[in-house]
Amino acid sequence: MRDAAFDMPSAPSARFQPQDGKPILEAMGITFKAGGQQLLDEIDITIRRGARTLIMGPNGAGKSLLLRLMHGLIRPDRGEVLWEGQPLTKQAMKSQAMVFQRPVLLRRSVLANLKFALSVRGLRGHKRAQKIETALASAGLGHLARRPARVLSGGEQQRLAVVRALACEPDLLFLDEPTANLDPASTAAIEKLVMEANEKGITIVLVTHDAGQAKRLGEDVIFLQDGRVAEAGTVSQVLNTPQSEPARAWRDGRLYLGPQIRTLSGNDRSNT
Numbered sequence: 001m002r003d004a005a006f007d008m009p010s011a012p013s014a015r016f017q018p019q020d021g022k023p024i025l026e027a028m029g030i031t032f033k034a035g036g037q038q039l040l041d042e043i044d045i046t047i048r049r050g051a052r053t054l055i056m057g058p059n060g061a062g063k064s065l066l067l068r069l070m071h072g073l074i075r076p077d078r079g080e081v082l083w084e085g086q087p088l089t090k091q092a093m094k095s096q097a098m099v100f101q102r103p104v105l106l107r108r109s110v111l112a113n114l115k116f117a118l119s120v121r122g123l124r125g126h127k128r129a130q131k132i133e134t135a136l137a138s139a140g141l142g143h144l145a146r147r148p149a150r151v152l153s154g155g156e157q158q159r160l161a162v163v164r165a166l167a168c169e170p171d172l173l174f175l176d177e178p179t180a181n182l183d184p185a186s187t188a189a190i191e192k193l194v195m196e197a198n199e200k201g202i203t204i205v206l207v208t209h210d211a212g213q214a215k216r217l218g219e220d221v222i223f224l225q226d227g228r229v230a231e232a233g234t235v236s237q238v239l240n241t242p243q244s245e246p247a248r249a250w251r252d253g254r255l256y257l258g259p260q261i262r263t264l265s266g267n268d269r270s271n272t
C-alpha cells in the first residue's frame with residue numbers, strides 16, 4: 001500500500017459506470033483512511049442489478065476493504081454507498097450477504113450454523129427446516145449436518161459459508177476469495193452455487209485472483225491497484241486487452257511496482 005511518506009502522483013481512480021443495466025449499488029467517491037494511510041481513494045463504481053461483478057487486483061490493493069465498505073460494515077471517510085439510489089441503511093444491509101475471506105463459522109454444528117443465520121432473519125419452524133434441508137443438499141453437506149462446523153475441511157467450510165449466506169435470500173451476495181486454497185472440485189462446487197444463485201436473480205460481487213475463475217464467472221471486472229480503480233469494464237476488455245499498466249502487468253505475470261514515486265521533498269524517483 002501507499003506509504004504516508006510518499007505522494008503518489010498516479011492516474012486518478014477510473015470511474016466505472018456501465019451504461020446498461022439498472023444500478024443496485026453505487027460507491028460514490030469513496031475514500032477510506034486508517035493508520036495514517038489513504039487506503040481507498042475516490043472509488044466510483046456501479047454494481048449492476050443481476051450482474052456478476054469481479055473485483056481483482058494485487059494483495060493489499062483494497063479489495064476486502066472495498067467489500068466491507070459496500071456492505072456497510074465500515075463507513076467511508078468521504079463519499080457514500082448508495083443502495084437502490086438511497087444511502088445504505090441497516091435495513092438495506094439485510095438485503096445483502098457476505099462470505100468473508102476466512103469463513104466465519106460458529107463453534108457449533110453445521111445445522112446449528114444454518115439455524116442461527118435463519119433465526120436472525122426471523123425464520124422459525126417448518127419453513128426454516130425446509131430451507132436448511134435445501135441448503136445442505138445444494139452444498140452436498142447433508143451427511144455432515146451434525147458435525148462441528150470448525151472440523152469441516154476448508155472446501156466444506158466455504159460451501160457451508162456460501163449456502164448459509166444464500167439461505168438468507170439476499171438480493172446481493174459479496175464473496176471475498178471464496179475459492180482461495182481450494183482444489184478444482186471444491187472450486188467447481190462453489191462456482192456452481194454462485195451461478196445458480198445468479199440465475200435466480202441474485203447480484204454477485206466476487207473478489208478473485210484467479211483469471212480462469214474470472215473468465216468463467218465474470219461479466220464486469222473492476223481492477224484495483226493501490227486503493228484506486230486502475231481499470232474497469234467487461235471481463236474480456238480488462239483481462240484480454242487491458243489498457244492500464246497495472247492490469248497489463250497482472251495479465252503478463254509481471255510485478256507492477258507502481259508509477260513514479262515522489263518523496264515529499266519533491267525529488268522524483270522511479271521504481272519501475
Ligand SMILES: Nc1ncnc2c1ncn2[C@@H]1O[C@H](COP(=O)(O)OP(=O)(O)OP(=O)(O)O)[C@@H](O)[C@H]1O
Binds near residue numbers: 039
Ligand atoms: N483497519 C485498518 N487499519 C490499517 N490498515 C488497514 C486496515 N484495514 C486494512 N488495512 C490495510 O489496507 C490495505 C488493503 O487491505 P485489504 O484487506 O483490502 O487488501 P486486499 O486487496 O483484500 O488484499 P488480499 O488480496 O491480500 O486479500 C492493506 O495494506 C491492509 O493492511
Ligand SMILES: [Mg+2]
Binds near residue numbers: 065176
Ligand atoms: Mg482481501
